[in-house]
Amino acid sequence: MSGQGEYVIDGTAIRSKRAMFTTLASALSFPDWFGHNLDALYDCLTDLSWLPEGDIKLVWTDSEVLAGADPTGYAGIREVLDDAVEGFATPGRSLAVEIS
Template sequence: MRVLNDKVDLEGLIADAVEEGRQVQVVRGGATKAATLEAFSQELNFPEWFGMNLDALADCLDTLARESEGEWEIVWDDAAALRRSDPHAATGIESVLAELDETHKSVHVTIIDR
């Protein structure tokens, strides 16, 4: 898992990942835990039963990782907004993403802290 600052070129980052053979999905975070979880749900097309909590996030991401073919990169953009408003929630989501990155070698996680 890598954490990048606000100076990153998102389009360039995506182009590099695609060139390296990864499917890329960008999740634009929100200023609240609920908004950020909703962004993950919408962007990654989580099932209706998604519970809007960290355990459900971990379950859905794990399922997607196991079912994905090839390399996959999740980019959580605008993570700083949640970090400012709810540091505990931001740390929780980061922990879920770090575990996903460690457990599934075909999954790459990038957090953009802006």
């Protein structure tokens, strides 16, 4: 298995679910078909075949900014991130999410 790719989301300026979608799409090089909704986020996170080989670690810092500004959006994104880690099934790879 190859090394781990770490992708950091700086949450200091993320105050809406939409902003988080845009930031994730950019950080993880989501394909053009990404629909900027929770279902599409799950679909992309459980695929990630376009990223380099190896394990994937997503680090989201300052998540409390979104939690305070958009609690419902934060909860939805957290749930999708947790579900994607469980549902990630690409052989020889893993997805880890660290939220602070």
